[in-house]
Amino acid sequence: MAARFLQQSCCLRLTTQQIYLKNQVIFYKEAFEALYYRHDSHKGAFKRGLHAGLPIDKFERVFSHFCFTTLRDSKIEFSYEEILKYFRISVEFCEENIDPELVLLDAFVSTSILRKDGNIYDFVHRSFQEYFAARFSINFRGPNIFELIDNIGGLLRDRNVNELIFEMNPDLIENVWIVRKCTQWLESVGRSRPDTKRGLSIYFKNTFGSLGYGPDGKIRNYGMLPRSKGASWMGTIDNFYENRPLARRVFQAKLATFDQLQSSLPEKVRLGSFDAFRAECELAASQDFDARDRCPDVYPKDADWLIYSGLPQVFLDIKNDVTSIKATIEARVEKLRRITAR
Known part of the structure; x- marks a missing residue:
């Protein structure tokens, strides 16, 4: 049901979001929160549990790193071994003491942001990979922030990532990236x-x-x-x-x-x-x-x-x-x- 909700939301909203950039971040933020907190609210007292048990901010941090690294590597489809490897890297980066397989289950089963077709995992809509990669970028603190933004948004097909970063934090894009590119x-x-x-x-x-x-x-x-x-x-x-x-x-x-x-x-x-x-x-x-x-x-x-x-x-x-x-x-x-x- 959560996956169907997300797919319907994307179909109804993404075409207009591409035209009205200012609404994109709000849409993805609300969709993610709805899936994490309320995706089974229609079932009354029953609510599907979270496997990793992470608070939403910590799950978002791990998942944002996962999306950033996979987008950086141009990965949109994964075998089980591949996707678990990326989640393990993200869990270690975020210094969370949690089994990466449980985080994968939350992304796949609990929130349905990821889906599975046969033995292959992918995103229910690739724009969510771009959104969370952008979230990771604006929260990153390090000396190579320019290189990070430049690499993730350098390919034409990933240009939407920089547009999302610009909406989330225009000062970051302008001061760190645009001035240097110019x-x-x-x-x-x-x-x-x-x-x-x-x-x-x-x-x-x-x-x-x-x-x-x-x-x-x-x-x-x-x-x-x-x-x-x-x-x-x-x-x-x-x-x-x-x-x-x-x-x-x-x-x-x-x-x-x-x-x-x-x-x-x-x-x-x-x-x-x-x-x-x-x-x-x-x-x-x-x-x-x-x-x-x-x-x-x-x-x-x-x-x-x-x-x-x-x-x-x-x-x-x-x-x-x-x-x-x-x-x-x-x-x-x-x-x-x-x-x-x-």
Whole structure:
């Protein structure tokens, strides 16, 4: 019954929670408390017992560590031996003198946050793994808090973890993670000028893995850089600040069309890499009707003609926004420091 309650709640609420971020933490918190305290209240005097007997705060701490470590390791399905190993690690980390198998039973039987299909355990909904991983992150106290947040939210599919952390503790995300990510990116592009071939190449390779450049001058998609770099973290920040687009700027930009580039490029550039790229686009469109709205990607090596496309201004706009976000957070931190120092 508890599992059915949780699944129905997720179906009814999660779609709207994805739109209204501010409600997510409240939803997951209340759902967890309902499952831990009241999931069998409909049975009157009978109430299913807790196997480990941990108070809710201690169970939450152990389970949060379990969710963090499994998400960090990209584990969403487990054999019995695997899941028990992770719970043993979490119980030891939290210094609880309890049998980890009893904690597993509470997560599986008593609360039904975990479920079992055959011999495989998994989460009744993966968003609960993300929620508890976020809870572990905001309660973590250690010198490597930046690395912890950066690693857990660095993959695109785990971006929701950082959004949850931002809702739970925006100061933590801003002061510890966003300022440092902005600083790292600004240092990576340095004083390079994106209106030069070399400068644009530097901006490009430190921001996007690739860009899907369409004949109409619109960017269809961007390729990701390795974990936690470039557009990966910028895309996360896009969800924090609606009026400060970073990675999203490439989709908003109206770059030069192929026809405009054909008439404006220097002949040497046009006859070289640009004509080759345009021919590749036309060939792809002629061979696959479904691909006509898509296009091959451009890379930093295409900077010789991309400097004429309008892309340099997009990178300058991104740099201005990154600089502004960093300065705003640092000014707020300094103001708070001065107030508390009085």
